[in-house]
Amino acid sequence: MQSFVLKRFSGFKSLSRLRCFSQSAHKEATLHNDVAVPSIPPFDYSPPPYNGPSADEILAKRKEFLSPSVCNYYQKPLLVVDGKMQYLFDDKGRRYLDAFGGIATVNCGHCHPDIVNAIVNQTKRLQHSTVLYLNQAVSDFAEALASKLPGNLKVVFFTNSGTEANELAMMMARLYTGCHDIISLRNAYHGNAAGTMGATAQSIWKFNVIQSGVHHALNPDPYRGIFGADGEKYAKDVEDLIEFGTTGQVAAFISEAIQGVGGIVELAPGYLPAVYKSIKKAGGLCIADEVQSGLARTGSFFWGFESQGVVPDIVTMAKGIGNGIPLGAVVTTPEIAEVLTRRSYFNTFGGNPVCTAAGLAVLRVIEKEKLQENAHVVGTYLKDRLIALKDKYEIIGDVRGRGLMLGVELVTDRELKTPAKAETLHVMDHMKDLGVLIGKGGSYGNVFRITPPLCFTKEDADFVADAMDYAMCKM
Numbered sequence: 509m510q511s512f513v514l515k516r517f518s519g520f521k522s523l524s525r526l527r528c529f530s531q532s533a534h535k536e537a538t539l540h541n542d543v544a545v546p547s548i549p550p551f552d553y554s555p556p557p558y559n560g561p562s563a564d565e566i567l568a569k570r571k572e573f574l575s576p577s578v579c580n581y582y583q584k585p586l587l588v589v590d591g592k593m594q595y596l597f598d599d600k601g602r603r604y605l606d607a608f609g610g611i612a613t614v615n616c617g618h619c620h621p622d623i624v625n626a627i628v629n630q631t632k633r634l635q636h637s638t639v640l641y642l643n644q645a646v647s648d649f650a651e652a653l654a655s656k657l658p659g660n661l662k663v664v665f666f667t668n669s670g671t672e673a674n675e676l677a678m679m680m681a682r683l684y685t686g687c688h689d690i691i692s693l694r695n696a697y698h699g700n701a702a703g704t705m706g707a708t709a710q711s712i713w714k715f716n717v718i719q720s721g722v723h724h725a726l727n728p729d730p731y732r733g734i735f736g737a738d739g740e741k742y743a744k745d746v747e748d749l750i751e752f753g754t755t756g757q758v759a760a761f762i763s764e765a766i767q768g769v770g771g772i773v774e775l776a777p778g779y780l781p782a783v784y785k786s787i788k789k790a791g792g793l794c795i796a797d798e799v800q801s802g803l804a805r806t807g808s809f810f811w812g813f814e815s816q817g818v819v820p821d822i823v824t825m826a827k828g829i830g831n832g833i834p835l836g837a838v839v840t841t842p843e844i845a846e847v848l849t850r851r852s853y854f855n856t857f858g859g860n861p862v863c864t865a866a867g868l869a870v871l872r873v874i875e876k877e878k879l880q881e882n883a884h885v886v887g888t889y890l891k892d893r894l895i896a897l898k899d900k901y902e903i904i905g906d907v908r909g910r911g912l913m914l915g916v917e918l919v920t921d922r923e924l925k926t927p928a929k930a931e932t933l934h935v936m937d938h939m940k941d942l943g944v945l946i947g948k949g950g951s952y953g954n955v956f957r958i959t960p961p962l963c964f965t966k967e968d969a970d971f972v973a974d975a976m977d978y979a980m981c982k983m
Contacts, residue, residue: 543981546974548605548943549967555590555597563587563599581947582940591618594961594968596945604940605960607972608947612768612800612913612959615828616873623831626869630862637861645861649868653829653837656810656871659819663845666858667836670799670826671699674762676838677822678703681760681793683847688720689754691746691761691787694727695951697769698762698797707762710770710951721759723749725783727767728776731906731917732925739779746783750790758792760822765812768800771950772915772957774908780816793844796820799836800913803828804874804962807884807911815910833866879962886964887911893973901980903928912964915949916956916976927952931983938979944972 561569567585570578586604590597594617596604606618616623630645639646646666654662667673682688692698692707699708706719709727727733728742735741750758761783767773784794801812802825809815811823821844826836834857857863874880891907894916898904905919918928918935932954939946947957958972 543974543978546942546971546978548603549965549971551592551595551603553592553595555592555601558589558599558601560589560599581936583937586940586945593617593620593963594965603943605944605968605971607958607960607964607968608945609959609961610832611827611947612805612957613827613830614832614961615803615805616831616870616877616879617961617963618832620831620869620873622873622876623866623869626865627833627862630865634861636857638856639859643861645864645868646859649864649871652868652871654839657823657839658814660841661820661823661839663840663842665838665840665845665848665853665855666860666864667826667838667855668834668857668863669699669836670797670824671701671704671836672855672858673799673824673826673836673838674698674704674707674795674797675701677795677824677840678707678760678762680822680838680840680844680847681795683850684793684844685757685759685791687755687757687759687791689758690722691749691758691792692722692724693763693767694724695729695767695770695773696724696727696762696764697767698764712951713769723753725749727770727773728779729773730776731773731908733776735776737776739776740782742776743779743782743786747786750786754790756790758787758790760793760795761787762795762797764797764799764801765815766801766806766909766913768913768957768959769949771917771955772909772913774910775816777816780813780818784818784820793821794818795822795824798823798825799827800959803870804880804883805911805913805959807880807882807887810880812910829870830863830866831870833863835863835867837867874962877963882964883911883962886966886969887914889966890914890958890964890969890972893969894976897973897977897980900977903931903980909958912958912960912962914958916958917950918954918956927954929954932956934983935976935979938982939975942975942978944975946972 587599588596589599596606650664694709696709698704706722709724726742726745728739730737787794796813798811804810806812822840824838829835894907898907903918906917909915918932920926920928949955949957
């Protein structure tokens with residue numbers, strides 16, 4: 509968790525490496541300071557006055573009563589008290605453009621009226637019972653969700669989070685195949701419970717507890733990986749793991765199509781088809797973790813795995829599926845789903861009527877407002893703006909991602925790809941002061957994670973890019 513703690517730092521020894529480039533000639537030039545201060549786009553909403561405790565009072569309570577593992581972004585933590593669509597408001601009524609979306613969670617926008625109404629109406633009628641009784645909310649949402657998936661992926665298990673969903677998927681794969689070994693990727697993040705912590709492959713997220721039966725393959729990272737963008741060469745490592753690290757039979761392969769916590773790393777082209785073939789040959793199942801990349805976020809596809817032209821055996825999801833409501837799901841085939849009948853499997857809140865009513869409303873909003881198309885159009889536009897900044901500033905080593913799941917990696921040396929950790933924190937803090945909220949991630953904490961609500965506009969995209977431009981030119 510330490511990499512999440514943002515601290516003010518003094519002096520930028522490595523900032524001497526920051527150089528400004530001419531977009532036309534791509535030649536080193538003098539850093540210009542004439543970039544205009546960007547203005548947040550107009551928005552027709554003002555929140556009611558806030559009369560609650562101050563940020564200092566809340567921070568004191570957090571320190572006394574919440575886990576010490578809970579941390580804050582920014583040198584001066586932000587007190588958020590209101591939200592509307594792609595904007596958040598602090599206790600003073602100041603508006604911020606939310607380009608992080610609650611960590612790729614608020615897909616449809618903060619407090620979207622259709623989703624709020626669905627939650628309120630269901631809560632007034634029936635807040636909770638149990639799936640032991642019939643209720644239309646859970647079955648209607650399961651049907652709608654299954655209709656969004658390819659092949660025979662049509663049996664849904666509801667959970668409360670992405671971690672729960674991935675835990676269940678891994679258990680089902682082990683039960684179905686009779687094997688224990690699972691292959692994951694280095695730099696992956698799949699959750700923080702016992703099984704998913706094993707599948708996660710970043711030391712900062714792994715505690716010293718038993719994590720058995722998971723092998724981590726080379727990460728097919730086009731920017732930092734040893735084979736560049738050659739997906740099939742990385743896939744050979746999975747074959748080797750199966751041959752030398754297992755009995756020759758495996759339970760599953762699990763991966764994100766775009767690694768979120770790992771720094772918005774899109775898997776090298778051609779990787780998943782080759783790996784899925786090897787896994788099938790070894791008797792295993794293929795699990796697609798769509799917790800962050802699913803639900804139209806990548807724009808060109810509804811699910812991230814579709815960009816590689818594969819069909820998984822199990823798909824897991826959470827975050828954007830509920831637009832902020834605690835909701836996760838595992839979707840698989842009827843044959844695989846049957847394994848949970850060998851014993852009793854039950855989840856008290858999985859399929860809660862309020863949560864599933866919210867999930868159904870999310871799917872309807874995505875379709876009605878054409879948010880997948882918007883994610884593609886605005887995301888492509890924003891990525892082009894960020895690539896232009898890469899041409900201007902040598903500190904930007906890479907711009908990557910799809911739709912509205914974008915990453916900007918900062919380095920102090922483009923050849924050595926030395927992580928620019930301090931500069932990342934500085935730019936984030938300056939962008940917050942300008943009115944833009946972004947996230948960070950990657951193994952070195954040097955990647956901006958841009959995962960806004962899918963209702964983002966081109967004007968919002970311009971504000972993000974302009975704020976980053978201004979912050980970098982003022983360093």
